[in-house]
Amino acid sequence: xxxxxxxxxxxxxxxxxxxxxxxxxxxxxxxxxxxxxxxxxxxxxxxxxxxxxxxxxxxxxxxxxxxxxxxxxxxxxxxxxxxxxxxxxxxxxxxxxxxxxxxxxxxxxxxxxxxxxxxxxxxxxxxxxxxxxxxxxxxxxxxxxxxxxxxxxxxxxxxxxxxxxxxxxxxxxxxxxxxxxxxxxxxxxxxxxxxxxxxxxxxxxxxxxxxxxxxxxxxxxxxxxxxxxxxxxxxxxxxxxxxxxxxxxxxxxxxxxxxxxxxxxxxxxxxxxxxxxxxxxxxxxxxxxxxxxxxxxxxx
Amino acid sequence: xxxxxxxxxxxxxxxxxxxxxxxxxxxxxxxxxxxxxxxxxxxxxxxxxxxxxxxxxxxxxxxxxxxxxxxxxxxxxxxxxxxxxxxxxxxxxxxxxxxxxxxxxxxxxxxxxxxxxxxxxxxxxxxxxxxxxxxxxxxxxxxxxxxxxxxxxxxxxxxxxxxxxxxxxxxxxxxxxxxxxxxxxxxxxxxxxxxxxxxxxxxxxxxxxxxxxxxxxxxxxxxxxxxxxxxxxxxxxxxxxxxxxxxxxxxxxxxxxxxxxxxxxxxxxxxxxxxxxxxxxxxxxxxxxxxxxxxxxxxxxxxxxxxxxxxxxxxxxxxxxxxxxxxxxxxxxxxxxxxxxxxxxxxxxxxxxxxxxxxxxxxxxxxxxxxxxx
Numbered sequence: 284x285x286x287x288x289x290x291x292x293x294x295x296x297x298x299x300x301x302x303x304x305x306x307x308x309x310x311x312x313x314x315x316x317x318x319x320x321x322x323x324x325x326x327x328x329x330x331x332x333x334x335x336x337x338x339x340x341x342x343x344x345x346x347x348x349x350x351x352x353x354x355x356x357x358x359x360x361x362x363x364x365x366x367x368x369x370x371x372x373x374x375x376x377x378x379x380x381x382x383x384x385x386x387x388x389x390x391x392x393x394x395x396x397x398x399x400x401x402x403x404x405x406x407x408x409x410x411x412x413x414x415x416x417x418x419x420x421x422x423x424x425x426x427x428x429x430x431x432x433x434x435x436x437x438x439x440x441x442x443x444x445x446x447x448x449x450x451x452x453x454x455x456x457x458x459x460x461x462x463x464x465x466x467x468x469x470x471x472x473x474x475x476x477x478x479x480x481x482x483x484x485x486x487x488x489x490x491x492x493x494x495x496x497x498x499x500x501x502x503x504x505x506x507x508x509x510x511x512x513x514x515x516x517x518x519x520x521x522x523x524x525x526x527x528x529x530x531x532x533x534x535x536x537x538x539x540x541x542x543x544x545x546x547x548x549x550x551x552x553x554x555x556x557x558x559x560x561x562x563x564x565x566x567x568x569x570x571x572x573x574x575x576x577x578x579x580x581x582x583x
Numbered sequence: 584x585x586x587x588x589x590x591x592x593x594x595x596x597x598x599x600x601x602x603x604x605x606x607x608x609x610x611x612x613x614x615x616x617x618x619x620x621x622x623x624x625x626x627x628x629x630x631x632x633x634x635x636x637x638x639x640x641x642x643x644x645x646x647x648x649x650x651x652x653x654x655x656x657x658x659x660x661x662x663x664x665x666x667x668x669x670x671x672x673x674x675x676x677x678x679x680x681x682x683x684x685x686x687x688x689x690x691x692x693x694x695x696x697x698x699x700x701x702x703x704x705x706x707x708x709x710x711x712x713x714x715x716x717x718x719x720x721x722x723x724x725x726x727x728x729x730x731x732x733x734x735x736x737x738x739x740x741x742x743x744x745x746x747x748x749x750x751x752x753x754x755x756x757x758x759x760x761x762x763x764x765x766x767x768x769x770x771x772x773x774x775x776x777x778x779x780x781x782x783x784x785x786x787x788x789x790x791x792x793x794x795x796x797x798x799x800x801x802x803x804x805x806x807x808x809x810x811x812x813x814x815x816x817x818x819x820x821x822x823x824x825x826x827x828x829x830x831x832x833x834x835x836x837x838x839x840x841x842x843x844x845x846x847x848x849x850x851x852x853x854x855x856x857x858x859x860x861x862x863x864x865x866x867x868x869x870x871x872x873x874x875x876x877x878x879x880x881x882x883x884x885x886x887x888x889x890x891x892x893x894x895x896x897x898x899x900x901x902x903x904x905x906x907x908x909x910x911x912x913x914x915x916x917x918x919x920x921x922x923x924x925x926x927x928x929x930x931x932x933x934x935x936x937x938x939x940x941x942x943x944x945x946x947x948x949x950x951x952x953x954x955x956x957x
Contacts, residue, residue, distance in 0.1 A: 315672060321619075375855075381866050382858050384807055388615040388671060393804055393854065396797035400847025403707055403794075407841040424706075425686065499706075499793065503679045510672045546690060551683045558680040571666055 293542050299431060299439050300534035300553065303495055306443035307488050308508035308530025309450050312523045313481060315509045316461045320502070321391040325376060326369045326489045327501040328398035331423055333368015334361045335405040358432050365490040372398065373482055399498070426497035426550030439491050446484050450523070453477065458519055497550040504530060507557040514568040533557045587714055592832050594730050595710050595842060598786035599824040601737040602798035604744060605778040607817045610803040612755045614775065616674040617656065618799045621779045622792045623678035624655030626685035629705060629784065629792075634692050638716060639704070639788040640729045645736075648784025649777070655681055656776045708791030710842040729788060736785045740778050744817070747774060752813050790843040798824065801850040808861035827853060881919055884909070886928065886946040889938045901936045 314320055337360045344352035372394070379390050431439065450457070460467045460477045467474045492501040512525035537553030544552075569575040585593075609617055628651030632644040655677050662673045689702050704712065713729035744751070754761045754771050761768065783795050790798055806819035831846030860867050885905065888894075894904055902917040909916070920936070923929045928942035938946075 318671075320672060320675065378866070379855070379858055382864070382869075384864050385610075385804055385858075386613055386615055389610060389613075389800055389804055392615070392619045392796055393800045394851070396794050397801070397847055397851030397854070399793050400797060400844045400851065402844075403791075403841045404835075404844035404848055407844065408838070411839045499682065500679055502675055506672060506675050507679075510668060510676060513668065514666065547687065551686055554679050554683045555687075558676060558683075561676055565662070565665065573665060576665075 293538070295433075295436050296431070296542075296549070297535055297538045299436055300495060300538045300549065301531040302440050302443040302534075303488070303492060304504060304508070304530030304532070304534030304553075305527045306446040306530075307492060307505050308512075308526040308528075309447060309523050310481075310484055310488060311505035311509040311530075312512065312519070312526050313450075313457060313461055314485065315506060317481075318387070320506045320509075321388055321395075322373075322376060323485070323489060323502045323505050324395045325391045325398065326372050326485065327493045327498045328395045328402065329372025329375075330365040330368035330490055330493055331498045332398050332402045332405065333364040333366070333371065334423065335364075335402055335409070336368070337361065337364030338409065339405070356432075358435070362435065362490070365493060366486060369486045369489050373486065423493055423498055425500065425548045426495055431491075431494055435491070435494070442487050442491070446488065447527070449480070449484070453480070454520065454523075457481075495549055496553065497548065500550040500554050503550075503554040503557060504534070507554075507561055508533070511557070511561045511564050514564050514571050529557070529560060533560060588832075588836065590714060590727060590730065591710055591836075591842070592828065594713050594727065594733065595789050595832060595846065596825050596828040597730065597733045597737060598782075598789045599798050599802075599828050599846070600821050601733055601740060602782045602786055602795055603802040603820045603824040604737075604740045604817065605775055605782060606799035606801075606803040607806070607813075607820045608744075608751050608755065608775055609779065610800060610807060611813060611816065612775070614772075616659070616671050617776060617779055618796050620655050620659065620674045620678045621652035621776065622783050622787075622795050622799075624681040625649070625652040625780065625783050625787065626705065626792055627651045627681040627688070628685075629787065630685040630689035630692075633689065638728070640713070640716065640732045640785070642732075645732065645781065645784050648787070649780035651681065652780035652783060653773075653776055704791075705787065706791050706793055707841070708787065708789055708794060708843045710789045713788055733785050736781045739781060743774060743778055747771070748814075751775075755813070790847070794843055794847045797847045797850055801847070801854055802827070805850070805854045805857045808857045808864045823853060824850070878919075881915075882923060883946060883949050885916070885919055885923065886938060886942050887950070889929065889936065890943060890946050894936075896935060 311320070314323070338357075341352065341355075341357060341360045376390065376394060379394070380387050456467075456472065457477055459470075460474055464474065467477075488505075489501060492504060496504055508526040508529040509522070511529055512522045515525055516522050533553055533556045536556050537549060540556065541547045541549050541552040564572065566573050567575070570579065606618070609615075625648040628647035628649070629644055631651075632641070632647035633639075636643050638644075655674075658677045659670055659673050662668075662677070663670050666673075686702075689705060713727055716728045717724055718726055718728050718731060750766060750771055753764075754766060754768060758768070779799065782799070783792065786795055786798065802820035802824040803816065805823055806816050810816050810819055827849045828846055831849045832842055834840075834849070835842045835845040857865070859865055862868065888905065888908075894901060896904060902913050902920060905911070905920075906913045906916045920929065923942070924931065924936075928939060928945065929936055930939050
C-alpha cells in the first residue's frame with residue numbers, strides 16, 4: 284500500500300475519483316428526483332459514439348492537411364467528441380420525449396442499446412480500415428486507471444468544484460423546480476434556466492465519468508449514492524450532502540482497491556464498493572432499514 | 584448444409600424474433616426495467632457457467648444465465664418491499680452489481696486457455712462465431728448448435744404466448760379488472776420474466792448482452808406507433824425485427840463490420856423515424872394537428888365576437904378594430920375574416936360585416952359542446 288500511494292498516477296487518480304464522486308453524487312440526487320436517472324446511460328453511450336466519430340474526423344483531417352492536424356493531440360479530439368456526443372444525445376432524447384405513446388424510461392434504455400450498436404459498428408469499421416485507432420478505445424468500456432491526461436485532471440477538479448458550488452448556491456430554487464414545476468412556473472423565475480443548468484452539468488460530468496468509470500457503469504456513480512442517502516434521511520439538503528460524501532468515499536476506496544489488486548478496473552471496483560455501502564445501509568439504517576424497522580415496530 | 588451466409592441470417596433472424604416476442608408484452612405492460620435488468624444480470628450466470636464449459640450455447644449457460652436474470656428481478660421486488668423506493672433505481676443497483684461480479688469472474692476464472700474466445704464476445708457479441716460450432720448426428724452435419732438452441736427457446740416462447748394470451752391481454756390492458764376477477768399478477772410477471780431471461784441468455788452469443796435490449800424493446804416500441812391491437816402488435820414487431828435483420832446483414836457482410844451492431848443501428852433508425860413521422864401517432868403529425876386546432880379556435884373566437892355584439896365599423900375597418908381588441912396582428916385577423924367570408928359564414932352588407940345564420944348555428948353548437956362555458 285505504501286509503495287502504491289507514492290506514485291504520481293495513484294495520487295492524481297485518487298483525487299480525481301473522489302472529486303468526481305462528490306460532484307456526481309450531489310447531482311445524481313436532483314437527477315433521480317427528475318426521473319432521469321437512466322438517461323445517464325444513454326448519454327454515456329452517445330458520448331462514446333461521439334469519441335469514435337471524432338477519431339474518424341481526425342483521420343480525415345490528417346489526410347487533408349497533415350501539418351496542422353498532426354500537431355493536435357488525439358486526447359483533444361476525444362474530449363471534444365465526448366462532449367459533442369453527449370450534447371447530441373440529450374437533444375435527441377428531449378425530442379423523443381415529446382411523444383405520449385411511450386414511457387421515457389423505455390426510450391432511454393432503447394437508445395442506450397442503439398448507441399452502443401452504432402459504436403460497435405464504428406469500432407469494427409475503424410479496425411478493418413486500419414485507421415489511427417490503437418488501444419485508446421478499450422479504455423472506454425469499463426474504465427482505466429491511467430486514462431486521464433494531466434490537463435484533464437485540472438479540468439475535472441475545476442468543473443467538479445464549480446458544480447458543487449453551483450448546486451449549493453441555487454439549492455432553494457432547484458428544490459422548487461425539481462419537486463413542483465407548476466409553482467416554479469407561476470412564481471416568475473426562469474424555470475428553463477435551471478433545466479439548462481442541470482443539463483450542462485450532466486454533460487460535463489458524463490464526459491469525464493466515461494473515462495474513469497466506463498460506458499456501461501457510469502450510471503452507478505450518479506445513482507447509487509442518491510438511493511443510499513435516501514435511506515438515511517428525508518430532507519433534501521441532508522440527502523444531497525450524504526450522497527456527495529458517499530460518492531467521494533467510494534471513489535477514494537475504489538481507487539485504492541483497484542491499485543492494490545492489479546486486475547480490477549476502476550469502474551468495477553467503485554461500483555462494487557458502492558453496492559457494499561448500499562447493502563450495509565439497507566441493513567442498519569434507522570426507520571427504513573431491516574434492523575431499524577424491527578426495532579421501531581416494537582419487536583413484533 | 585447450406586451456405587454460411589444463409590445460416591448466419593437464419594440464426595440472427597431467429598434470435599431477433601425470439602427476443603421481440605416477450606418485448607411486445609413488456610412494452611405494453613410498461614414493465615420498463617425488466618429488459619435492462621435481465622440482460623445485465625444474466626452476465627453473472629453466463630460467466631459462472633463459462634468456467635465449466637467453453638461453448639457459448641451449451642445448456643449450462645442458458646440455465647445459469649436465465650436463473651441469475653430471474654434472481655435479479657426477484658431481488659428488486661424484495662428490496663422494493665423493504666424500502667418502498669421506485670423500482671428503476673433499485674434495478675440499476677442490482678443489475679450493475681451483478682454485471683460487475685460477472686465481469687470479475689469472467690476476466691479471472693472463465694475462459695481457460697483451450698478456448699479461443701476473449702471476454703469481449705460476451706458483451707459485444709459475434710454472429711459469425713456461431714457458425715463454427717456444429718451439430719453432428721452419426722457423422723452428418725445438420726447445422727450449427729446455436730440454431731437449435733435458439734429454435735427451442737423460440738418454440739417455448741410461442742407456446743407460452745399462445746396458451747396464456749388471454750391473461751396477458753387482460754392484465755396488460757386493465758389491471759383493476761384483472762385484480763377484480765382474482766387473476767394472479769405475480770404469475771404473469773414471472774412468466775414474462777422467464778421468457779425474457781431465456782431469450783437473453785440464448786441470444787447473447789449473436790448480439791452481446793447489451794444490444795439484446797434493443798432486440799427486445801426496439802421492434803415493439805416502433806410497432807406501437809402503427810397499431811392499437813395486441814395481436815397485431817406482436818406480429819408487426821416480429822415483422823420489423825426480421826426486416827431489420829435482413830437489411831442490417833446485407834449492409835454489414837460486404838463491408839466487414841459488426842453484424843449485430845448494424846442491425847441494432849437500423850432498428851434505432853426505424854424507431855426514430857416512426858416516433859417522428861408515423862402516420863397517426865407521430866410527433867410531426869401531432870404538431871400539425873395542433874396548429875390546425877389553433878386556427879379553428881381563432882375562427883370560433885371571431886365568430887363569437889360578431890355573434891354577441893354588433894360592431895360599428897363606419898370610422899375604421901373591422902379588421903383593425905378586432906386586431907386592437909384581441910391584441911393580434913391585422914394580417915392574421917384579415918386572413919381569418921376573408922376565409923370566413925369565402926365560406927359564407929360572414930357576409931358584407933352595405934360595408935357592414937354581419938354573421939349569417941349558418942355561422943350562428945355553428946358557433947352556438949360549438950359553445951354547447953364546450954362544457955366550461957356553462
